[in-house]
Every structure is written in C-alpha cells, then in structure tokens.
Amino acid sequence: xxxxxxxxxxxxxxxxxxxxxxxxxxxxxxxxxxxxxxxxxxxxxxxxxxxxxxxxxxxxxxxxxxxxxxxxxxxxxxxxxxxxxxxxxxxxxxxxxxxxxxxxxxxxxxxxxxxxxxxxxxxxxxxxxxxxxxxxxxxxxxxxxxxxxxxxxxxxxxxxxxxxxxxxxxxxxxxxxxxxxxxxxxxxxxxxxxxxxxxxxxxxxxxxxxxxxxxxxxxxxxxxxxxxxxxxxxxxxxxxxxxxxxxxxxxxxxxxxxxxxxxxxxxxxxxxxxxx
Amino acid sequence: xxxxxxxxxxxxxxxxxxxxxxxxxxxxxxxxxxxxxxxxxxxxxxxxxxxxxxxxxxxxxxxxxxxxxxxxxxxxxxxxxxxxxxxxxxxxxxxxxxxxxxxxxxxxxxxxxxxxxxxxxxxxxxxxxxxxxxxxxxxxxxxxxxxxxxxxxxxxxxxxxxxxxxxxxxxxxxxxxxxxxxxxxxxxxxxxxxxxxxxxxxxxxxxxxxxxxxxxxxxxxxxxxxxxxxxxxxxxxxxxxxxxxxxxxxxxxxxxxxxxxxxxxxxxxxxxxxxxxxxxxxxxxxxxxxxxxxxxxxxxxxxxxxxxxxxx
Numbered sequence: 001x002x003x004x005x006x007x008x009x010x011x012x013x014x015x016x017x018x019x020x021x022x023x024x025x026x027x028x029x030x031x032x033x034x035x036x037x038x039x040x041x042x043x044x045x046x047x048x049x050x051x052x053x054x055x056x057x058x059x060x061x062x063x064x065x066x067x068x069x070x071x072x073x074x075x076x077x078x079x080x081x082x083x084x085x086x087x088x089x090x091x092x093x094x095x096x097x098x099x100x101x102x103x104x105x106x107x108x109x110x111x112x113x114x115x116x117x118x119x120x121x122x123x124x125x126x127x128x129x130x131x132x133x134x135x136x137x138x139x140x141x142x143x144x145x146x147x148x149x150x151x152x153x154x155x156x157x158x159x160x161x162x163x164x165x166x167x168x169x170x171x172x173x174x175x176x177x178x179x180x181x182x183x184x185x186x187x188x189x190x191x192x193x194x195x196x197x198x199x200x201x202x203x204x205x206x207x208x209x210x211x212x213x214x215x216x217x218x219x220x221x222x223x224x225x226x227x228x229x230x231x232x233x234x235x236x237x238x239x240x241x242x243x244x245x246x247x248x249x250x251x252x253x254x255x256x257x258x259x260x261x262x263x264x265x266x267x268x269x270x271x272x273x274x275x276x
Numbered sequence: 277x278x279x280x281x282x283x284x285x286x287x288x289x290x291x292x293x294x295x296x297x298x299x300x301x302x303x304x305x306x307x308x309x310x311x312x313x314x315x316x317x318x319x320x321x322x323x324x325x326x327x328x329x330x331x332x333x334x335x336x337x338x339x340x341x342x343x344x345x346x347x348x349x350x351x352x353x354x355x356x357x358x359x360x361x362x363x364x365x366x367x368x369x370x371x372x373x374x375x376x377x378x379x380x381x382x383x384x385x386x387x388x389x390x391x392x393x394x395x396x397x398x399x400x401x402x403x404x405x406x407x408x409x410x411x412x413x414x415x416x417x418x419x420x421x422x423x424x425x426x427x428x429x430x431x432x433x434x435x436x437x438x439x440x441x442x443x444x445x446x447x448x449x450x451x452x453x454x455x456x457x458x459x460x461x462x463x464x465x466x467x468x469x470x471x472x473x474x475x476x477x478x479x480x481x482x483x484x485x486x487x488x489x490x491x492x493x494x495x496x497x498x499x500x501x502x503x504x505x506x507x508x509x510x511x512x513x514x515x516x517x518x519x520x521x522x523x524x525x526x527x528x529x530x531x532x533x534x535x536x537x538x539x540x541x542x543x544x545x546x547x548x549x550x551x552x553x554x555x556x557x558x559x560x561x562x563x564x565x566x567x568x569x570x571x572x573x574x575x576x577x578x579x580x581x582x583x584x585x586x587x588x
Contacts (some may be wrong), residue, residue: 022341022343022344022345022346022347023341023342023343023344024344029463029464030463031462031463167389170339170359170389171359171360174339174341174359177341178341178342178343178357189463189464189465190462190463191461191462191463191464192462194464205416208464209308209414209416210339210388212308212466213308213311213339213386213388213414214339214340218466220463220464220465220466222461222462222463222465223462225461237465237466237468239466239467239468239469239470239471240466240470240471240472241311241471242306242308242311242313242471243311243313243340243344244311244313244314244317244473244497253468253469255468
C-alpha cells in the first residue's frame, strides 16, 4: 500500500486546473514548525508517475514529466532519506534520467570535497551562470516537447544571505518558468519573518507577495492554531493565487488537516477537518 | 453639486472596456487577496474580436511568463517580456511596435518593479495619442509595505493616483470567509475566496471637464459581466468627495465652525425649491416637462385686463 494516501491526489486533479504546456506556478507557504518537504515529495511523485486525472495531463493524456528539483535548504542526502520513507528512490530516478537534483546548499559558499557526479551544484560566485547550468542539464534528458516540472525549495534563503536581491530572485524564477510546464516554489511565511521594519522582513514580504501574485494556486501549510495534537500535525489550505490559470480561472479551494507519522519525514495522512 | 443619473456609470465602464471612450491611463489597484489580472484580461477579451478596426494590443510583462496567456486565444496580442529590459528599451520596443495611425491598447501587468522615483518617467512615454494604457499597481496588505521606497519620496501609489484618468480598485467578494483560524494563525494566510474570478470593484473616472464619476460593481470574468452596485455616487470636481467627506475635511481646519449641524441639515432639506413642483406632475402622476409654476402672493399686482400680465 502506498504511503501517500489517495486524498493527496486532490492536490493534482480535482483541486487544480488541468495543465497545458504553458507555465504555471504553484506556491507552497509554510512555517518553521511545519515543513513543506512532504508536499514537495508528493509533487515529485505525481510528476514522474503516470496517473489519469492528474495535474500533469496534457490534452487529457497523462504523461510522465521529468523533474528538476532545485534546493537551497537541503542536500541530496536529506532528500534521499525522506523520499525513501515515502517509497521513492531518488538516486534511481536520477539514474533513470527522470529527475535532476540541483544542489544549491552544499557548495553555495565553499567547495566541498564530496561531490556526486549526478548532481548539479550551484555556487554563489557563479550565480549569473545558474540558469545556463540548469538549462544544460534539462536539455540533456528532455524528451520531446514535454516541459519538465520545476521545484524550488528555499529560494528565500538567497536574499537572506545577500546572494541575490528579491528582484533578481524573481527574474530567475520567471526565466526558469519559461522553460518549464509547472513550477513549484516553497517559501517561509511565518509572521515573525514578515513583520517589522527590518530590511530582511521587508524583503521577505515583498518576495512572498510577489510569488502569491505570480502563482495560480497557493498551498498554505501551518501549525494548528489550537496547539499540539497527537493525531494532527497541521493544517493545509488551498486558495487561488493572483495569476489566472485558464478561462475558468478558478482553483477549487479547500482546507484539510494532515498528520506526519514520523516527524517531518515518512508517511503522511491527509483528511478533512474533523475526520482524522 | 451636479448629479448624474447613476445608470450612466455602468455604461461608461463598459464603453471604457470596449475602448469606445478614451481614457489614456487606466490604473488597476489590487492586493494579494484580490488580483486585478482578471480585469486586465477583460480588456483583451472585449477587444480581441476586432470590434475596433486595426486595434493593436501590446502586453508588457514584468511578472507573467511568456506562453502563460495562450489560453485567451488572442492572435493579435503582442507579448513583450520586460523583466530583463531597461525602461528605455521598453519605450523603444513599444514605439517600434506601434503603428502611428492605429488605435492601441497597452497592458502592463505590474508596476511593482518600477522604483517610485522612476514611475513618472517610465509611465509618461507610454501614454500616447489614440492609445489606452492599462496598468496594475499592487497595494500591500494593511500593515505591510511592498518594495522599500525612499522616505522623502511620495508613495508610488500616490503618484499614480494623480496621473491616472481612471482608477479601478479590486476587492474580494464580501462573502469572503475569514474564520477564527485565520485570525489566530501565525503565518501569512490567504482567506478562502481570495483571488477569485468573481470580485467587486470600485471605479472612478475623471472626465476631461474635471468632473469625476464613480461607482461600485460586481465583476465576473467567467461570464464577462459587470453588475452595477446601487451604492454608486457621483463626485464633484474635487474628485470623489461626498457631503460627509466635506464635513470631515472641514473639521478642525479653522477656529470657525464651517460644518453643518444636524438641525441645519434638516432645515435645508425642508426648503421647498420652486422648480421641484414642476417635476412632480399633476394629480394623475403625469409629469409636464418645462411647466412654469407660479403662485401669486398678496403683494402681487395682477391686472386681469392686461393680456401681457398673464404669466401662463
């Protein structure tokens, strides 16, 4: 039995517009205590598996889309462990050319002796070449006209570290979007990071608001407002973003609770509020 | 204060959308809770069928990726990705695309990336004869500011409000659902119902005479309909002030009392103006247009034999 329950598929099919090959951005916002890793894993799985009715249909023909996973907050070892618990072998996907892992964490500032040949490493000294680095990796395994799914994790770290300002990050995202079908970005949305007059808070607000306006759908993950619970880890809400996605222009909205069985990694259960 | 019939306002907005009335700069104001992009796209929808002969539609994109508007099906749309272009190159590009003798519609998806100090110099060259520029300016949520600006410069939005000939502010529908969880949340959270294709808008149009017309509407992109909201008012030359607004402005302005008390307001409302009777009609309810109503008073010297004395 899959560790990802069927209800998670609401994120692909019924709750999102059917994708064409035109760029669409999905935004995942989360707080420090509620990681978005499990949802990113789900989207990887949904993209590379062939499921009817999924977000990744093109003209109603479900197709496997390769994934470009760009992470600025974790290395590949962390995700390998998390994906394994979710039943996905990350290294096998890389070997089968179904996934490119772009590591913007390990060698961002210093060259590390441990280097995986199959991983694309980003360095801050070469930030103007990032787009070309990722694009050349995509071209290597691009099959036909089907554009890959692009996943960004922890992009907001770049402006916090002073590597890029908000406008540069947004330009980078838009450039990448134009070479992909569906882009998924995760961002921190804790109020303590957004409020106040500090430059960091102002930039984080500007960044988050800009992404909300560019996204067709926003997945907001947050802790329970009532405190801790044994059988509920947090709540997730799906709302429309500021970018119209098609003629109907409506993402079906919803609010759910979820439970992560083993901390922030491993099996996940998603259910309607009050039905846990 | 001169009043217009409220029914004129929806007609005016529809005419603006179809480019039958010219408004050189239409400013759309939105927030993260309600995007203005559906309304921006309504301009394309209303004009893509060639109702205006030879119309050029140019989309200047700062935050919309190329290819993401394909579903609109507007073959004449000229898409310009601006996020890597300098302001001068954007101006040059627009000028090179425009044909001088044709009407044009220029759409700008966001002014958020333009610094407040550069706004006027960026916008002005895009406002051209026989052209309508529709631009979105993002408003921050209360308590939040968007891109940082200089403390000594006026806010970008304030500058735009002076330049714009039509201002349309978008809101989520009133039934937007904000529950206890939203208020208790420690994270940025959009309420359910945000950024819907159905929304509410407030419209203000400045005519060439200086008079401003304003109104509220319900807008539905899925059916492409605008429904007039009855709470519309017509503003005076001051551009949107109402009677209550005037009182607010006059309060504490001088040591003299320039306001109106409730008693004075009632007395003013009870003054019977002579021309009102002519509009009320006779006993059958028939309105006689242009009738002169004259009542004789004691001091009037009326000579029955003089034909020129008869006012009727």
